[in-house]
Amino acid sequence: MKILKKNQLDTLWERLARNAELYLPTQKGDQSGFFSYKTLKPEKDTLMLDALNVYLSPKNIVLPQTEMMYSFTHQGQEINLEEVYEDPTPRIIFGLRSCDVKSIDRLDTVFFTRGFVDEYYRSRRENTLLILNACYHPGPNCFCEAMGLSPRESESADIILHDAGEEGYIWVANTEKGRELTGNIEDILEEKEISYPQPRPFTREVDYTGVAEKLKDMFSHPIWHPLSDPCINCGICTYVCPNCYCFDIQVKTRGEEGYRYRCWDSCMYGEYTMMAGGHNPRETGMERFRNRFLHKLEFFTERYGEPLCTGCGRCIAVCPTGINIIEIMEKAKGVEPSA
Amino acid sequence: MKDMTDQVKEIATKLLESGQVDVFMAWEKGDAPHQSKPFFARNVADVEKIIFDEYCIHNLSTYLTRFRDGKEKIAIVVKGCDSRGVVRMLEDHQMKRDRLHIIGINCPGMKDPLEAMKQHSGFERETGEKGLAIKCLQCMQPNPVIYDESLGEIQEPHFKGERFTEVKALEAMSSEERYQFFSEVLSTCIRCYACRQVCVACNCRTCIFDEAKPQWVGRETSVGDNFMYHIVRAFHMAGRCIECGECERVCPVNIPLMLINRKLIKDVDHYFGPYDAGMAYVEGGKPPLSLYKIDDPDDFI
Numbered sequence: 001m002k003i004l005k006k007n008q009l010d011t012l013w014e015r016l017a018r019n020a021e022l023y024l025p026t027q028k029g030d031q032s033g034f035f036s037y038k039t040l041k042p043e044k045d046t047l048m049l050d051a052l053n054v055y056l057s058p059k060n061i062v063l064p065q066t067e068m069m070y071s072f073t074h075q076g077q078e079i080n081l082e083e084v085y086e087d088p089t090p091r092i093i094f095g096l097r098s099c100d101v102k103s104i105d106r107l108d109t110v111f112f113t114r115g116f117v118d119e120y121y122r123s124r125r126e127n128t129l130l131i132l133n134a135c136y137h138p139g140p141n142c143f144c145e146a147m148g149l150s151p152r153e154s155e156s157a158d159i160i161l162h163d164a165g166e167e168g169y170i171w172v173a174n175t176e177k178g179r180e181l182t183g184n185i186e187d188i189l190e191e192k193e194i195s196y197p198q199p200r201p202f203t204r205e206v207d208y209t210g211v212a213e214k215l216k217d218m219f220s221h222p223i224w225h226p227l228s229d230p231c232i233n234c235g236i237c238t239y240v241c242p243n244c245y246c247f248d249i250q251v252k253t254r255g256e257e258g259y260r261y262r263c264w265d266s267c268m269y270g271e272y273t274m275m276a277g278g279h280n281p282r283e284t285g286m287e288r289f290r291n292r293f294l295h296k297l298e299f300f301t302e303r304y305g306e307p308l309c310t311g312c313g314r315c316i317a318v319c320p321t322g323i324n325i326i327e328i329m330e331k332a333k334g335v336e337p338s339a
Numbered sequence: 340m341k342d343m344t345d346q347v348k349e350i351a352t353k354l355l356e357s358g359q360v361d362v363f364m365a366w367e368k369g370d371a372p373h374q375s376k377p378f379f380a381r382n383v384a385d386v387e388k389i390i391f392d393e394y395c396i397h398n399l400s401t402y403l404t405r406f407r408d409g410k411e412k413i414a415i416v417v418k419g420c421d422s423r424g425v426v427r428m429l430e431d432h433q434m435k436r437d438r439l440h441i442i443g444i445n446c447p448g449m450k451d452p453l454e455a456m457k458q459h460s461g462f463e464r465e466t467g468e469k470g471l472a473i474k475c476l477q478c479m480q481p482n483p484v485i486y487d488e489s490l491g492e493i494q495e496p497h498f499k500g501e502r503f504t505e506v507k508a509l510e511a512m513s514s515e516e517r518y519q520f521f522s523e524v525l526s527t528c529i530r531c532y533a534c535r536q537v538c539v540a541c542n543c544r545t546c547i548f549d550e551a552k553p554q555w556v557g558r559e560t561s562v563g564d565n566f567m568y569h570i571v572r573a574f575h576m577a578g579r580c581i582e583c584g585e586c587e588r589v590c591p592v593n594i595p596l597m598l599i600n601r602k603l604i605k606d607v608d609h610y611f612g613p614y615d616a617g618m619a620y621v622e623g624g625k626p627p628l629s630l631y632k633i634d635d636p637d638d639f640i
Contacts, residue, residue: 027464030593031527050505052461055527055591066559074395105376139461140371230377232401234533236591250558263558269532285405317460320453320533320589322369322376 002171002182002189004161012188013037013094016181020090020129023061027052034058034093042157047162049095050163051140057242058093058100062125063107063264069120069249071259075224092181095133099142099312101157102149103242104130104209108156109304110245129177132157136199141313143326146206150305152199162230167194199293204326208297211329214297219290226329228289230321235266237315237323238292243308246272267292293328343391343444343621346490351386354414360440361411364402366395373455377402391416396449396472398583400424401539407433407518415439418446419494420474422483423581423617424539430617431625432583433542443486444495448475453590471497474584477597485620506602521566527592528565529560534596535572540579540616547571569599577603578626581617610636 004012016022018147022037027046033056035045048054068085108125111118127327138144141245144151154160158178171189173182182189238244248265252258265272268289273282282288300308310323316324347365348404354360367378367388374393379402380386389435398421406413417425422443422613451472458466479502480495534550535541548568556571557564565629580603586596608614 027526032462046464048464051464055462066561079359109540137461140459142461226379229379229402230397232533232536234536234589235529235531236589239529239531248558250554252559254556261559263560263588266531269549271551274549300581313460314462316370317456317462318453318591319456319538320585322374322452322456324370327370 001171001191001193002186003164003168003179003192003194004189005168006166008168008187008188013184015185016092016094020092023058023091023093024048025051025095025133026056026307030058034061034096036329041061049133052099052135052137052142053100053314055314055318057103057314058096058313059103059107059245060069061091061093062104062128063121063245063247066261066263067120069260069262071257073257075256086120088123088127091124091128092129092131094131094150095161096130097129097135097312098132098149098151098154099135099144100242101132101154102144102147103312104158106243106300106304106306106308106310107245109306113304122248129158129181131159131161132174134160136163138199138200138202139313140203141326142202142311142317143206143313144207144311145202145203146339147206147311148195149310162196163192164197167192167267170194170196192219206311206326206329208329211302211332212298212307212338215294218332218335219294220273221335221337222291223331223335224286224290227331228286231268231289231323232321233268233270233285233288233329235268236320236322237316238266238268239264240314240318242312242314243296243310248272267295287322293325296325296333297329341414343383343490344389347391347442348386348389348446350488351389351414352383354440355380355383355386359412362406363389363414364399365389366391366397368392369452371452371456371459373450373459374452376452376557380549391444391639393447393450394452394455396451396475396588398424398537400428400538401585402433403428403439403539404542406438407542410438410618412438412440414442414443416444417483417486418449419480420446420478420583422485422582423480424583425448425485426617426620427539427579427581428542429620430626431542436622438619439487440505441483441486441490445483445491446475446478446481447491447494448481448497449476453549454587455506470514472588474588474597477582477584479582480618484618497525503601503605505598506605509598509602515557521569522530522562524594525564525565525569528560528569528594530560530565531591532593533580533589533591537585537589538576539581541572541614542575551589552611573599573603578607578611578614578628580604580618 017037023034025048026035028035070084071082073080083286111121158175160172160174173179180211219289246265247305251260296308351363363380368390369376377397400421448471454469456594477498479496479498556567590623614627
């Protein structure tokens with residue numbers, strides 16, 4: 001088997017960053033997320049490869065929070081398209097977890113299937129290579145297995161790393177792209193037989209079985225009121241979520257020039273469903289809260305066969321008022337549907 | 340604080356049973372042991388869930404906006420800082436005093452459940468038990484300023500020393516340094532609006548940031564749009580921030596929002612004061628920038 005010694009990481013990153021934008025899980029000042037290798041300052045920033053995960057998911061790399069679409073000029077009624085900003089820069093995300101790889105799969109499903117391909121997303125995604133850091137120590141809020149994925153395997157990760165401690169990382173090329181990259185850096189890898197680490201069990205038992213079906217009849221259930229009472233309808237959960245993909249398209253103009261861009265939007269915001277004419281079909285916080293969980297756990301599963309949650313536990317850790325998606329699944333299962 | 344929980348439950352049972360109130364706003368235990376979360380009891384059966392422990396940090400007065408158009412009688416449990424939030428709601432005419440039954444708790448200081456959740460999440464490099472929340476270490480008003488009944492011994496403020504040290508350091512910077520400072524701290528904003536949502540002073544029905552026609556503030560997460568968001572937010576806090584510190588506590592990217600708020604507190608106090616927002620409820624009372632006086636200073640404009 002191929003082994004990547006930990007003292008070779010710097011060499012590897014330096015090599016990878018020659019031909020691609022490389023992102024690493026990093027604590028950068030007060031932020032923890034995937035940041036470009038080029039922007040890292042060793043004296044100030046801390047690598048988070050051995051932490052469970054980082055707060056800001058790698059979603060931002062394939063679906064930036066703010067993304068330029070095109071610029072234009074206009075004279076009277078005539079509009080000229082100046083530039084379209086599809087971005088095919090080669091990118092490598094190093095050290096992401098299985099939950100985040102799976103969430104990128106779900107984004108692929110949304111942006112590539114059902115008759116429409118989003119070209120902005122495609123140009124980024126097709127040129128992004130994923131290096132999975134297999135997870136052997138699930139955290140207290142982790143439940144990826146319950147959402148139908150394995151913390152140590154993935155079909156779409158191009159390379160899978162298994163952290164064997166002092167021995168280094170076991171390096172497994174998992175796709176054609178992964179094998180190609182492995183070929184380019186093979187001189188850094190060693191050939192040695194070592195044993196895989198022992199995975200620790202999940203601390204939390206979660207069972208998604210039957211939740212989507214159960215929720216079908218729970219749209220008008222009174223339980224949504226007490227469940228949503230603490231929610232302040234901020235957008236933290238939707239923005240740290242690696243799966244939430246909603247965006248808004250906006251325009252800025254100055255004189256005869258302008259540009260269109262898209263930016264993340266959140267179903268927690270009242271403005272999100274505000275319609276021309278002033279009607280808002282989700283006027284109250286409860287309705288927005290309910291929609292968020294129904295979308296994740298029911299609607300998306302109905303449409304695509306898998307839930308829009310990969311069990312990373314970020315929303316649980318960062319919610320200012322203690323909303324917990326596991327608790328919502330459990331409570332939904334526990335009540336009478338017709339109550 | 341087991342004892343405090345029992346006392347709060349006792350009051351809740353009395354008020355809900357007799358029909359004196361329709362809703363009793365307090366806390367319940369969250370999913371994790373170090374987590375408490377806002378809880379609204381609506382009947383006597385709900386009361387058993389109520390708790391009051393060292394993680395009841397949330398300012399419940401913000402939730403009063405949910406009930407502003409109704410007629411329900413509401414009981415609310417408040418700590419010192421939260422009680423100033425109740426005054427904010429009353430001064431802003433978002434709630435009528437006679438709809439409220441206020442249970443004031445003289446607060447010994449709270450721990451931050453959000454910080455504890457993060458510490459236990461596996462996402463943090465350095466973990467360890469944290470003491471009192473930062474906002475509680477900066478607290479100047481642990482005892483409620485408005486209440487119908489109060490619980491616990493009168494507490495001394497945790498904050499000692501010079502209140503505006505950090506603000507003065509900010510003022511001492513050159514404008515370039517300040518621009519640099521704010522560019523750094525505001526560039527990380529993800530525009531989740533948690534600071535707005537958790538704020539009791541942010542009780543507008545339609546927020547300027549949600550307006551689309553015209554759109555006053557762009558939605559890009561760029562330094563320009565982020566500056567615009569934070570400047571407008573800060574202006575609206577002038578003379579109205581009750582220093583509960585919730586905005587800074589909930590910010591997922593640790594923007595020093597209370598530093599900005601304290602600068603405004605200092606200026607309002609200096610130009611229009613002495614004034615501290617929400618320290619006492621006087622019927623018809625208004626914050627300084629909601630009033631016009633002929634001798635208001637204008638030399639700084």
